[in-house]
Amino acid sequence: MPVVVQGRRRPRRARGARALWTGAELAVTAGAVLLLLVAHQLWWTNRQARDAARDEVTQLERQWRQAGTPSPGPAPARGDRTPAGDRTSSGDGGTRPAPAPGPAARRAAGAAPGPGLGYAVLRIPRLGVTAPVAEGTGKSAVLDKGYVGHYRHTAQPGEAGNAALAGHRNTHGEPFRHLDLLRPGDTVLVDTAAARYTYVVRRILPRTTPGDGTVLAAVPHSTVHPAYRFTAPAAYLTLTTCTPAYTSTYRLVVWGVLRSTQSR
Template identity: 55%
Template structure:
């Protein structure tokens, strides 16, 4: 009988070892599944939910701007009485005129139909315009600044600080997400020469036409948003003459932020 005791004990140890290993493997499998589910939920939230949320907010912002622009105009001020003793509103000699009033001159024939660009930048991070890309079916608010949380993650197109204003001489440069958060610039790689880029600002419309595209450049290629846009990394891409330009920038390849894709347009009306 004593010869059989070690055999019995050894078998029990083996079974216990197998049970412990099975439990360990089962726990690892459960942990892997849990981590996979969490990652999947994060991906769904980032790729699907943020898109829906940002798109809904961006479309509501567009509607709000359009309501503001098309709302009833303010009532005109009543004319003063004939015997109103108030002084002539023209500035006295040596006084400083209102800087926003512009130069005092009679309009010239060349002014007819000319665009009236904004005189100064809008408040930081506030939506003030709408970008329309008919070929892609994109309608997106434009806000001042390119801060991710305050502007881009809302599904807006962000206006680079220091770049030109809509309809004005210079380069009106915009950034937008290509993936997630509304991804308004996801398909700008599909734009071709001649496609329209329409910018509406407080009832005024500026139409640009796509001229050139830079498929890929580094994130530090600041030349693409210069007043006369031209890549400093790939100088064969861009323009060499002053004009009224628009620039769209986004990340490339998709789902990365390694490089930048650039589309340029020129003002036509």
């Protein structure tokens, strides 16, 4: 008669300890991965973006020096447009539009090129901020590179109307990390190939909704918070970023008014 040998069952307590140990290992691994992701987001993206932004500022300033004395006056309104009156003879008695300048020529002249290419430099002395300004507010093309983005269809720096800019408050260079520390009377400078425009901070809207689009209007005001408004045309500068820190729930808005223009 064959003999059946039964295996010894592992005690229930041992199985529970093994499961607990496995769970602990998975938790430690998950924690390590999460820590690496946080370090990448909060440290590495900042380092990359700040280096890229610093290089762009250096390149812009070098181009401006090499271009010599630029034409006076503010940058063109929407960089890729040719003014209706800017015509050249077609040779047949009519007129044709002047050929649009290439990106290098537009950058040298201070006009806004395509998204992702810097054409101005924003300086906020109180915060120690120096950042390139590029056309558009797309994340991958502009903001995630550590640049400050110019809202399309708003005025260009130095023009009458509202020159509106956006920047990250956290990660990717976070040029507007401490925008909440600005106070009325602080100065904000915008350098282009044509001039330096000095704005003075007038009003600060600590929090509004992302859909409060009238803060970018030519005469800016808040539809959500009607007490925050300007009533007269002027040359305004609007700075926007997310708030509170590490969220994108609301928007912080800073408004300035042009005080002086210093031609190069």
